[in-house]
Amino acid sequence: xxxxxxxxFISDGxxxxxxxxxxxxxxxxxxxxxxxxxxxxxxGASGLKHVVFDFEKVDYFGSSMLGAMHxxxxxxxxxxxxxxxxxxxxxxxxxxxxxxxxxxxPIYASRQEAVAAVSE
Amino acid sequence: MASVLVVxxxxxxxRLVGGLLExxxxxxxxxxxxxxxxxxxxxxxxxxxxxxxxxxxxxxxxTLVATVKNRFPLVPVILMxxxxxxxxxxxxxxxxxxxxxxxxxxxxxxxxxxRNVLALSQRQRCHSRLMGSMVRANCTFELENDAALIGxxxxxxQEDCAHLNLYDDSESTRVGVAxxxxxxxxxxxxxxxxxxxxxxxxxxxxxxxxxxxxKVEPYKSRRIHVDVAISRDDAVITIGxxxxxxxxxxxxxxxxxxxxxxxxxxxxxxxxxxxxxxRYNEKGNVVTLIKxxxxxxxxxxxEGS
Numbered sequence: 134x135x136x137x138x139x140x141x142f143i144s145d146g147x148x149x150x151x152x153x154x155x156x157x158x159x160x161x162x163x164x165x166x167x168x169x170x171x172x173x174x175x176x177g178a179s180g181l182k183h184v185v186f187d188f189e190k191v192d193y194f195g196s197s198m199l200g201a202m203h204x205x206x207x208x209x210x211x212x213x214x215x216x217x218x219x220x221x222x223x224x225x226x227x228x229x230x231x232x233x234x235x236x237x238x239p240i241y242a243s244r245q246e247a248v249a250a251v252s253e
Numbered sequence: 254m255a256s257v258l259v260v261x262x263x264x265x266x267x268r269l270v271g272g273l274l275e276x277x278x279x280x281x282x283x284x285x286x287x288x289x290x291x292x293x294x295x296x297x298x299x300x301x302x303x304x305x306x307x308x309x310x311x312x313x314x315x316t317l318v319a320t321v322k323n324r325f326p327l328v329p330v331i332l333m334x335x336x337x338x339x340x341x342x343x344x345x346x347x348x349x350x351x352x353x354x355x356x357x358x359x360x361x362x363x364x365x366x367x368r369n370v371l372a373l374s375q376r377q378r379c380h381s382r383l384m385g386s387m388v389r390a391n392c393t394f395e396l397e398n399d400a401a402l403i404g405x406x407x408x409x410x411q412e413d414c415a416h417l418n419l420y421d422d423s424e425s426t427r428v429g430v431a432x433x434x435x436x437x438x439x440x441x442x443x444x445x446x447x448x449x450x451x452x453x454x455x456x457x458x459x460x461x462x463x464x465x466x467x468k469v470e471p472y473k474s475r476r477i478h479v480d481v482a483i484s485r486d487d488a489v490i491t492i493g494x495x496x497x498x499x500x501x502x503x504x505x506x507x508x509x510x511x512x513x514x515x516x517x518x519x520x521x522x523x524x525x526x527x528x529x530x531x532r533y534n535e536k537g538n539v540v541t542l543i544k545x546x547x548x549x550x551x552x553x554x555x556e557g558s
Contacts, residue, residue, distance in 0.1 A: 163460040193426050195434055196519035200452050224426045231526045232519055233508050 139164040142175055148183040148248050149175055151205070153191050153198065165201040173208050182214040183251035187244045189220035199232055206237060219247035255371050256281045256298075260291040260305035260317065261333070266356070270304065270333070273363055280367070288312025292320060295328065302371055303330045304363075307338045307345065315345045322349035327381060329374045331366060333359065384416040389484045396477040398444050398467045403436045406479065410490065413483050420547045427527035428488070428544050434520035435492045435531075435540055436477065443494030443538055444475035449517045478539075487529070487545045498537035 141152040151172065175181055184205055188194070202216075209216045218229065219241040229235040241247035257280050261267045267284055274280050283300060285291035289311040291303065303321060307314035318330050329351035334342045342353050351370045354362050390413045396402050410432065411425050420428065441447045441459075445466045451459040466472040475495035482489045504518040524531050530543040 163457065166457050166460060193430050195430050195437075195523060197437075197452075199519055222426075223423055224430065227427075227526065228430070228523060231508070231522060 138168065140168045140172065142172065144175075144181060145185075145248050146252060147180055148185055148251055149181045150185045150187055150244060150248065152187045152189065153194065155191065165197060169201060169204060172205060176205075176208055176212070176214075182209075182212055183248075184209050184214065184216045185244060185247040185251060186216075186218045186238075187220050187247070188218065188222070188225050189244070191225075192222050193224045194228060199228070199234060202234070202238070215251040217241055217247040217251050219244050254279055254281050255302065256283060256300040257367065258283045258285060258291060258294060258300040258303045260285045260288065260303060260309070260314070262287050262306065262309040266306065266333075270359065270363070273360060274367070277364060288314065288317035288320075291317055295321065295325060299325050299328055301328070302367060302374065303328060304333065304367065305330060306333050306335075307341050308335070313341075315341055315348060318345045318350045319348045327374070327378055329370050331370055387413075387416050390417070390481065391483075392481050394477075394479040394481075396479065398440055398472070398475060398477070400437075400440060403433065403440070406436070407432045410481055410483070410488070413481070414488050414544075417483055417485050419483070419485075419488060419544070424544075424547050431524040431527040431531075431542055431544075432490060432492075434524050435490075435542055436479075438520055438540075439477045439492050439494040439496075442499070443496035444477065445472050446496055450515075485546070487543055489541065489543050491539060491541045493534075493539035496538055498534075500537055501533050 139154055141154055143150040143152065149172070176184070186202060206216050216238050217240070218235075218238050220243065221229065221240055226235075226240060229238070229240065239247075239250065241250060257274065259267055259270050259274075259282060261270065271282055271284070274282055283294060285294050287309040288305070291305065292312065294300075295303070303317070305314045305317055312320075314332060318332070321328055321330050330345075330349070332342055332345050332350050332353035333356050334353050335356050342350075346353065351374070352366055354366050394406060396406070407429050411429055414420060414425060414428065441463055442449060445463050447459055447463050447466065449459075451462065478491075478493040478495075480489075480491040501521060504521060505515050507515065507518040507522050521531075524540075524542060528542045529545045531540055533540050
């Protein structure tokens with residue numbers, strides 16, 4: 134089984150922006166997990182406290198991505214950070230709402246708004 | 254006779270193209286002076302093919318290609334490229350142009366290129382008409398435990414649903430999410446018997462176990478059985494595995510805040526949310542997913558031509 138790169142990381146002040154790329158449905162879980170370690174290392178780096186998941190480049194995600202986001206959120210909340218989500222499609226919003234994760238991670242229209250909100 | 258709309262702001266180039274193509278009595282030539290003029294003519298009556306310059310005032314060739322591709326997907330566009338417009342030509346090809354001919358080779362290549370593109374376009378139109386005549390699609394798959402086969406299977410089912418005009422794009426994505434969850438369950442939890450509790454860890458133990466089991470018996474010989482029945486009223490997809498089954502009623506409610514940390518049940522929650530109905534057999538190794546037609550989507554009508 135191959136593990137293609139499915140997440141891109143961008144630092145923005147004290148926030149790590151995570152941009153899922155391509156397919157991140159339930160079959161991409163292995164690729165997501167393979168990059169989780171890198172993500173948590175970056176979070177441990179000085180100054181990075183918050184996380185924003187920017188879904189601009191994908192139309193949907195499934196339970197695997199939710200699981201990965203939850204794992205990241207545990208790191209973020211332990212360090213007193215905040216996590217948010219932005220640029221979601223109609224279907225992605227429904228996935229977050231039906232799983233109730235929208236109660237943990239606020240949804241914003243743009244990356245700029247999300248980064249500003251978690252950095253407050 | 255095939256109609257060809259020639260789009261060029263240069264009257265000299267229009268005459269040149271006209272002179273080259275008028276020898277072919279099978280072509281009915283129309284002319285437009287830029288993209289905006291071309292679009293007005295296409296809206297009035299769609300030609301069989303558009304042959305366009307790239308650099309023009311009002312609306313350039315790139316915008317014209319994108320607009321035609323979006324609004325008239327069965328009308329192919331051929332580009333005429335000049336030295337210096339190569340980058341724009343690449344963008345236009347990415348936007349959906351069917352082919353291109355450098356202007357300095359028009360006399361030797363244009364007629365053949367038009368003939369080839371028209372022949373391909375004719376086949377695509379016939380295929381589109383044939384698919385529009387589809388009333389029911391039934392097929393059965395037996396998949397190895399290979400996740401790489403699942404994406405193409407979902408695309409195949411989504412395409413058949415599109416031929417029967419069951420849903421809009423957004424609904425098609427929802428069906429795709431539900432099918433992906435169901436197929437991933439059949440593969441990983443059903444046939445390979447990998448417990449979803451392993452997914453709660455942050456390491457790759459879940460995927461490593463799946464990889465190991467996919468190579469040994471009894472897991473290796475197990476198959477995913479997929480029956481697809483799509484009509485003008487609904488899509489019924491039955492997905493079975495050769496695993497021991499499970500009791501879906503014993504899954505934790507993933508919407509209960511106390512269970513937010515648990516990976517179990519999220520996939521089935523999404524399946525229930527995005528399909529009209531899902532039901533399991535008694536053993537719990539076969540799930541039937543049903544999606545009724547979107548009320549706003551009418552059955553396809555046969556095209557006249």
